[in-house]
Amino acid sequence: MRTMNFEKQIFVSGLNLILLTGTAVFAGDLASDRRDSYLARAGEVVEWRASRADLSNPEAGGLADIAAKLVLNQDLDWCSSKVIELMQEPSGDMFWMFPCVSVAYLGRDKLSSEAQGAIRNAWRVYMPNRGDTENHWAMYYSSLYLMAQLWPDQSGETWYTGKSSTENMAEAREYLLSWIDLTTTRGQGEYDCTHYIGEYTIPMLFLATWADDPAIRLRGRMMLDYIFADLAIDTLDGIYVGAHARTDDRGVLEKWHHLSSFFSWLLFNNCPAPGFSWGTYFSLVAQHYNLPEVIFRIATDRDGPYLSHELKRTRNRWRNSDLRNPPVYKTTYMTDDYAVGSDQGGLLQPLQHHSWDLTWAVDDPRGVHNTIFSIHPHYSSEEMQMYFTEMPDWMPDAVVFQGKASYNKEYKFLGGSKYEQVFQDLDTIIALYNIPPGTNFEHINGFFSKDLSRLEEDHSGWIFVQGGEAYIGYYPLAPYEWREVIQLDRQLNENVTKDRRLYSPHLKNGTIIQAASSDEFPSWEAFKDTIRALPLEVEREPTPRVRFTTLRGRNLEFAFNQAPRVNGRPVNYATEWKLFDSPYLQSEPWSRRLTMTHGKLKRILDFNTVTITDSASDE
Amino acid sequence: MHRSLLCVRILAAGSALQAFAFSGHAQSSPDPKYDFYVCASMTKDFTIGKRTTRLSGLFRIEDRTTPRHIGFNHPKQDAVAVDPSDPKVIFTAGLNGVLRSLDGGESWRIMTSWDMTEPKDIVIDPNAPDHIIVGLPDGIGVSRDRGVSWDRMDSGIPRKYTQSIVVDRTEAGRMVAGTEKGIYLSEDGAKHWTLVQPADATVTNVSQSPHDPGVYMATTQENGVLMSTDGARSWHQLDGLTSAHTIHNGDFDTTDPDRLAVCGWTIGVQVSEDGGKTWTARNDGLPTANVWRVAIDPDISGRLYCSPHQEAVYVSDDFGLTWRHGFFEGAVVWDFAFIARP
Numbered sequence: 001m002r003t004m005n006f007e008k009q010i011f012v013s014g015l016n017l018i019l020l021t022g023t024a025v026f027a028g029d030l031a032s033d034r035r036d037s038y039l040a041r042a043g044e045v046v047e048w049r050a051s052r053a054d055l056s057n058p059e060a061g062g063l064a065d066i067a068a069k070l071v072l073n074q075d076l077d078w079c080s081s082k083v084i085e086l087m088q089e090p091s092g093d094m095f096w097m098f099p100c101v102s103v104a105y106l107g108r109d110k111l112s113s114e115a116q117g118a119i120r121n122a123w124r125v126y127m128p129n130r131g132d133t134e135n136h137w138a139m140y141y142s143s144l145y146l147m148a149q150l151w152p153d154q155s156g157e158t159w160y161t162g163k164s165s166t167e168n169m170a171e172a173r174e175y176l177l178s179w180i181d182l183t184t185t186r187g188q189g190e191y192d193c194t195h196y197i198g199e200y201t202i203p204m205l206f207l208a209t210w211a212d213d214p215a216i217r218l219r220g221r222m223m224l225d226y227i228f229a230d231l232a233i234d235t236l237d238g239i240y241v242g243a244h245a246r247t248d249d250r251g252v253l254e255k256w257h258h259l260s261s262f263f264s265w266l267l268f269n270n271c272p273a274p275g276f277s278w279g280t281y282f283s284l285v286a287q288h289y290n291l292p293e294v295i296f297r298i299a300t301d302r303d304g305p306y307l308s309h310e311l312k313r314t315r316n317r318w319r320n321s322d323l324r325n326p327p328v329y330k331t332t333y334m335t336d337d338y339a340v341g342s343d344q345g346g347l348l349q350p351l352q353h354h355s356w357d358l359t360w361a362v363d364d365p366r367g368v369h370n371t372i373f374s375i376h377p378h379y380s381s382e383e384m385q386m387y388f389t390e391m392p393d394w395m396p397d398a399v400v401f402q403g404k405a406s407y408n409k410e411y412k413f414l415g416g417s418k419y420e421q422v423f424q425d426l427d428t429i430i431a432l433y434n435i436p437p438g439t440n441f442e443h444i445n446g447f448f449s450k451d452l453s454r455l456e457e458d459h460s461g462w463i464f465v466q467g468g469e470a471y472i473g474y475y476p477l478a479p480y481e482w483r484e485v486i487q488l489d490r491q492l493n494e495n496v497t498k499d500r501r502l503y504s505p506h507l508k509n510g511t512i513i514q515a516a517s518s519d520e521f522p523s524w525e526a527f528k529d530t531i532r533a534l535p536l537e538v539e540r541e542p543t544p545r546v547r548f549t550t551l552r553g554r555n556l557e558f559a560f561n562q563a564p565r566v567n568g569r570p571v572n573y574a575t576e577w578k579l580f581d582s583p584y585l586q587s588e589p590w591s592r593r594l595t596m597t598h599g600k601l602k603r604i605l606d607f608n609t610v611t612i613t614d615s616a617s618d619e
Numbered sequence: 620m621h622r623s624l625l626c627v628r629i630l631a632a633g634s635a636l637q638a639f640a641f642s643g644h645a646q647s648s649p650d651p652k653y654d655f656y657v658c659a660s661m662t663k664d665f666t667i668g669k670r671t672t673r674l675s676g677l678f679r680i681e682d683r684t685t686p687r688h689i690g691f692n693h694p695k696q697d698a699v700a701v702d703p704s705d706p707k708v709i710f711t712a713g714l715n716g717v718l719r720s721l722d723g724g725e726s727w728r729i730m731t732s733w734d735m736t737e738p739k740d741i742v743i744d745p746n747a748p749d750h751i752i753v754g755l756p757d758g759i760g761v762s763r764d765r766g767v768s769w770d771r772m773d774s775g776i777p778r779k780y781t782q783s784i785v786v787d788r789t790e791a792g793r794m795v796a797g798t799e800k801g802i803y804l805s806e807d808g809a810k811h812w813t814l815v816q817p818a819d820a821t822v823t824n825v826s827q828s829p830h831d832p833g834v835y836m837a838t839t840q841e842n843g844v845l846m847s848t849d850g851a852r853s854w855h856q857l858d859g860l861t862s863a864h865t866i867h868n869g870d871f872d873t874t875d876p877d878r879l880a881v882c883g884w885t886i887g888v889q890v891s892e893d894g895g896k897t898w899t900a901r902n903d904g905l906p907t908a909n910v911w912r913v914a915i916d917p918d919i920s921g922r923l924y925c926s927p928h929q930e931a932v933y934v935s936d937d938f939g940l941t942w943r944h945g946f947f948e949g950a951v952v953w954d955f956a957f958i959a960r961p
């Protein structure tokens with residue numbers, strides 16, 4: 001595998017040592033070195049944050065700055081006075097709550113009594129919005145739990161909820177246990193999120209750090225293992241690949257540019273950090289989490305290509321669905337050179353869903369658009385009503401106004417569509433589009449990166465491209481033209497990138513992707529000849545249908561609204577997909593158990609018994 | 620839900636009703652008999668997690684002119700209900716659940732737990748004021764102890780999204796729910812529900828006539844305005860109103876049984892002065908025809924309030940012929956409620 005180091009040489013030295021000797025004696029040294037480098041990186045983040053606060057500027061300074069300074073025992077008088085000031089006008093809902101928790105706990109012995117009193121009073125007079133989705137509730141209830149613990153035995157009059165400390169803590173605990181149970185039985189709702197991963201891991205770390213109840217502390221640690229194992233299995237050199245419940249306009253193209261890559265940097269040290277900002281809160285108390293060696297190895301040390309299946313679920317559906325949380329079936333095929341990942345398509349999440357892509361490995365991901373995929377750019381009040389409880393007519397405009405600016409743009413590359421269905425077999429993707437007339441919008445967009453080293457439109461209908469060491473065949477089912485790729489910046493200006501957009505204005509449509517590593521072929525021409533020779537039948541009417549024999553020799557049949565077939569056998573997602581199913585992660589639906597394996601390392605998270613079991617076999 | 624109904628019943632029992640001699644013309648009452656509550660969001664700058672600079676939530680407008688904010692600055696309060704026997708007991712339904720105040724809004728408690736999110740409507744059973752009913756995104760919740768404990772009572776409703784609830788003020792145990800897929804009727808205190816009128820999409824509001832308890836009006840997302848004259852058992856769609864856009868709510872005029880008003884997206888405010896047979900647009904002077912809420916003042920004949928999208932609340936004293944800027948700026952009103960003063 002590609003060896004990358006964006007921090008300490010000592011890490012690579014340790015890795016080389018164990019590869020050479022293969023003995024357990026050195027594994028301990030490696031773990032120790034890894035721990036040291038992890039803490040050093042976390043410390044770098046805290047130092048950075050603390051140094052940002054300009055004490056001479058009365059307008060500057062926020063809760064993150066205060067928390068960082070409290071960790072470092074810096075400027076404690078300023079911290080106290082700033083806390084008092086900030087608590088006079090609390091705002092930000094659950095995004096205010098957990099920073100508040102960090103300051104309150106880190107400042108227990110460092111903030112003045114007046115400052116601590118100001119925090120206490122804010123939790124009486126300010127009612128944070130509880131929000132409407134699981135990341136909101138994770139932040140809200142973990143924060144309420146810890147603050148109720150900090151100020152026990154106090155009456156309802158002292159809390160914005162009107163409930164006593166005991167009642168607040170009980171409600172928060174009940175929610176957190178419910179969410180953990182739902183996640184470990186039916187899968188995470190906001191799964192594989194490139195940014196919102198932080199909205200789960202930071203609260204879980206806070207619980208692991210500050211909860212008095214050892215069972216809650218342990219559950220916090222176990223959920224961190226659970227989420228980071230989920231990250232590890234789907235990362236290519238630290239980049240979160242494939243389908244995401246939620247991602248964003250920039251990161252869906254520049255795959256590295258996510259908070260998830262911050263966690264890869266912090267935990268796996270296999271990519272640069274895309275920025276420290278949100279990661280500050282994790283770094284404050286990073287010493288209270290110890291990444292298990294087995295997860296580290298899964299992320300950084302793979303023994304050849306592997307296939308990973310995951311079972312997730314949608315977030316709550318309120319309307320336009322007979323099921324509250326329908327299942328999401330994820331597939332990822334990982335190699336050293338590229339990864340192909342997908343879910344089954346459809347309206348699986350609102351607004352920020354990303355259903356599939358191919359990501360190729362790059363030495364340095366900064367600024368690189370190392371991905372290729374297609375989407376049906378779609379927006380509708382039907383989607384909004386499915387996932388939100390608001391009135392329909394204003395909703396699309398409202399979400400645009402509230403920060404999801406690309407939602408109603410025809411050029412977007414973000415979001416799901418009920419008119420897209422996806423099937424993946426190993427490193428082959430078939431995405432079909434069956435778009436009714438009058439739909440927003442009546443075309444599909446294919447993303448072709450500025451960073452492709454080759455792009456050839458072949459007479460066969462295939463478009464052959466190369467990204468890194470990945471050879472890729474892209475077969476559009478319908479005619480197309482090339483258009484500009486437009487991205488919105490923070491000021492909502494439309495900027496044209498150097499990428500290309502495959503614009504195909506046909507309602508019956510689709511995309512086939514076949515990937516391979518360059519070292520599988522003696523030449524680029526040999527790859528193209530091989531792909532051209534693969535049996536392929538395409539029908540677009542009355543509904544899109546593809547029959548394709550893949551590079552791996554498997555006969556695929558996929559038609560819109562029909563179960564895909566592999567070598568004549570229909571794929572049954574409901575019976576074949578586990579919560580985790582790969583050489584490294586195993587978890588049966590409803591089991592509440594996750595088994596993580598790498599070589600002789602094994603860790604079992606058992607949420608039935610709230611236990612962690614580690615073992616190392618003698619292979 | 621018509622929020623003055625509970626109070627009309629109480630007034631009818633005493634001499635207070637005679638104090639109002641509504642002439643059919645705009646006429647300010649020197650001594651209003653109703654308190655005016657508004658649930659409003661100052662939406663122009665609102666995003667979850669973002670700093671809020673203006674007060675949203677519940678307002679009381681005793682003089683019909685000057686809103687006074689009550690309770691927490693909460694960005695989304697969808698509905699308010701006040702105990703007709705004790706006006707200090709206030710319930711709201713909103714993003715954080717059901718909130719209750721027992722002291723006229725001085726202090727509050729979130730009465731629901733984590734498992735009830737974003738209630739859309741709340742009513743107090745006039746036949747049993749300790750009974751509180753909420754419409755939820757995932758069903759119907761009923762409390763029989765003023766919100767202390769809750770039961771889910773939505774048997775018979777397969778698609779459970781419930782936007783609106785009305786309790787029949789004349790017959791205990793009868794209630795009507797506006798849901799994603801139609802109008803449901805329960806005649807056994809919410810134990811069982813029966814579909815009485817299917818709908819293609821959300822039924823946005825249901826209200827009971829203050830004049831004839833057998834008359835109900837429902838507004839919908841895709842089926843225009845529906846009317847029932849047999850106690851919500853059967854419904855028919857009214858002519859003259861669009862089904863192309865959402866109609867958000869309707870209101871009966873307490874002073875005139877022939878007068879109705881509805882509002883919605885692209886239609887602004889529409890009024891009827893013949894019991895719903897014909898409708899007239901009354902939008903001259905409104906900044907937009909996208910209107911979230913309309914209400915008819917039970918104290919002041921001919922007085923309308925409406926909430927154009929992200930604008931002020933507009934007021935008309937001639938049943939919509941002309942409008943003037945009322946109160947708020949950049950607001951969306953989710954509920955107007957008139958509560959009788961004891």
